[in-house]
Amino acid sequence: MSWRLPRRVGAFFTRRHLDRELEDELASHLEFAIEENLERGMTPEEARRAALASLGGMTQAREKHREARGFMTFDIFLQDLKYTLRTLNRDRGFAAVAILILALGIGANVAVFSVVNTLLLRPLPFPDAQQLVWIAPPPTKCGLSCATYSTDAYDEFRAGSRSYQDVTGYFAFSGADNLSLDVNGTPIPATSIDVVANFFQVLGVHPAMGRLFTPDDARDGAAPTILLSDAWWRRQFAADPNIVGKTFDMNGRQTTVIGVLPASFDFGAVFSPGSKVDAITPLDLYGPPRDWGNIITFIGRLKPGVTLAQARQDAAAVAPTMCWNNKQPQSCGSYKDQVVPVPLKDYVSGRLRRSLVVLWSAVGMILLIACVNLSNLLLARATARQREFAMRTALGASRGRIMGQLLTESLALSCAGAVLGLGLAYVLLFWLAHQGSIALPLLSTLRIDGAALAWTVFIAIAAAVLFGLVPGLRMAGGNLHESLKDSGQGRRHERVRAVLVVTEVALACVLLVGAGLLLRSFVRVLDVDLGFQPERAAAVKVDYDDSAPTFAARVQKRSAILQQLLARVSAIPGVEAAGISDYLPLGQNRAWGTPFPKGVRPPDKVPAGPLVYVVTPGYLRAMGTRLRGRDFTWDDGPNSDNVVLISRGYARFLASYAHWPNDDAVGHIITNGGADLRVIGIVDDVHEENVEGDPGWQIYYSALQQSPTGAQLVIRSTLPPATLANSVLHVLRELNPKQPAAEFRPIQTFVDHANSPRRFFMLLVASFAGLGLFLAALGIYGVISYSVTRQTQEIGIRMALGATMGRVQRQVLGGTLRLAIAGIALGAVASVAAAKLIASLLFATSPWDVATYAAMVVMLLAVAVVAGYLPARRASRIDPMVALRAN
């Protein structure tokens, strides 16, 4: 009766008062009865006894009253809880182990849930984030270079589309440390990104201080302005509350700080995982960038109610009217089928869905193993407490009441585990959120939020029911007489426990196989021939000033600076080779069309061109990239033939159209937009975009024949590169006092950065597998150890009859192995099914990789033997006389 509920709830909270009232009522009741009895002529003693008898017991009256007024169950729960805490306090070892196991299981689950929630479930940290779309061509192998558009295309798309509230974008090719902040003569490197002026308005980000960009800030010739990230503002500017309006020397220009971005906005976290962006600057759409080709990524905010399908149709209609350059009519229409909006969220974290689902399943299995383990522990404990429960049943406790008691215990354990687990998850997430170098999006926004807390409560309760149910049913359903007689139900329990252990081993097996396959994939990835040798090579960003009125004068100046610089650096002891490139593999990249063999008509549909690197002599040697033909020399300048080096894959592509003797490109001429380029050498294919994909095509130009975009000095050394950092920076400072204190980065860090998501998932799954293995071992040990204890007498008899220690040991170990083998067999079957699920995450590894499965079997058997050996040893030490006398 629902309208009675509030009163019942009220009754629960005023139960003290109600109890007192009842006591008064019962007292007056007794007095009335005694008085009446006295009047009938009873003695005072008789009168009292008769009154009590007709009342039918004070305690019962109280119980009935409480039951009727409501929330008896809660009362009982509190009683059970008190009792639980008392019993657990008595059995501290058990409680500690149980809580620890649960904490590990729940902690791992909460942490992974938070990761999944942040990356997959939660919308991006922008208002109405579902309206945001990333607009790019269908995926190709040339990465960002092919995901960008020209400024003319931007204008046309923005004007021509009807699906968007507005379209924005950012300059995709800013490198790290592209900003030099001059602080009292000391250059401080920082990273900034150029964005279209309406960037923040489209994303819906409001400044924490100051204002956002206006179209005026992006106008050609506008005074330089900058927005600071919250982190940089705190780090570099000591969180100056009056920073807005101040000007600083940045890249040699007086730049005004117009605002500070909110802490919740992290450009790197969303758009370029694993890198930090310190500041945002406006992109001048109509200045020089106009002639830079494809440089802008597109991000759009759909109008309310516009579906993705409508937006796609719209984009497909607008695309043919977009021109790469409005001044070149033949470039119009080149974006046909190359403009496809996808939800921004999919672009940011869509690729990770499978990995995250696998991770989530792995922790789910950990929790299951933990629950099975707990069930086992509770069963063992329940067996020991059988007589306690039988006694309570005999004294009138209902089956439900005993069940309730057991579930209360489970709940108390799992709540304690959840609290501790939440702490573990918090630590883990805090650590993860500060791993700036893992190239996973949104990682820095990781935290325990309301959803994670709700999830914690949910899994705590689910776990309690899961692991409390089996022992609860077993105990509450027990046979009273059997238990009181102490013949026990040990054997029956043991069967249940054996089934539990087999399950546990099977689950651990699946985890181990998954982790093994991922580990093997990771090792394979590390073995990939990248086309360069990252070991003992390092890069540092170099600043130099080659400004001059004409191209020839610039080249002359640049040539002198770079030659001197490389000569000085090469002279440092330990430096084996040194060279400069403007871009580095696994970093940013760009393409400049598709040069084609001279005199050969290109096909109608030319694939996207090779990625471009503008390099000095010696760069390839410093990178450890093999070369056939000759390297550039300092003579490959503006007055000699234009020469290029091309990658083997690109050479093969060109050779398939040209009729070169032996299909060898070396010495032949290729043309790009009318310019002739002589191929002087073929270099190894380099993994320029990622480690795991196929390498793309590359073309190398001489730094004296093209304009490089910045300079990355690469040195190869005989010593660990880090030891040279100081001497190299010293040389650079000597040559250019304005050289910022740029980071000296081993090339290996680029590779590690590219591999970091795989490493991250592999490490997590591997640690979960380790945890699973440990829990499984614990489970095996528990069951075998208990069965030895139970069979003490039997073993004693057998030993008295002449069984040797070895034989007893073998027998116990045999039992252990039987459990393990059953689990492994079951697990292997499950693994084969599960491996199919992760097949797409593997690299050069079959989901049925025999070595992995074999290693898993060996590992589990070894663990089982160790877990079984301790009880076996104990069994073989049983003294027959003591064992037989025991009962």
Place this chain on the structure above:
Amino acid sequence: MSKLDLLQGTLDLMVLKTLAALGSLHGYGIARRIEQVSGNQVLLNQGTIYASLVRLEQRGWIASSWGVSGNNRKAKFYSITKAGRRQLAEDARYWQRLTGVMDRVLAMGADGSGEPA
């Protein structure tokens, strides 16, 4: 003859009727009254009356207040409310129908014949 065990719910009805008939009464008075009216045939643990009283009060069918009895003893007095009277009428009707049906079923002869309804 052994005493009658009370069916679930019948005690509540007896309490309501007693209060309706006698007005304000304390727990002991109600219990004694039921025993007397039943000719001491009912097996009533007087203590259970208090569970019934708290249940009825929570439902709003009776009200209570502390007062002083005729022989100057402090006691909690219960009285029936308007809602309680309505409930009593309803429950009494239901009960009479039930007993009527029970009578007829139990009067059924071996051939299945009985008094027509």
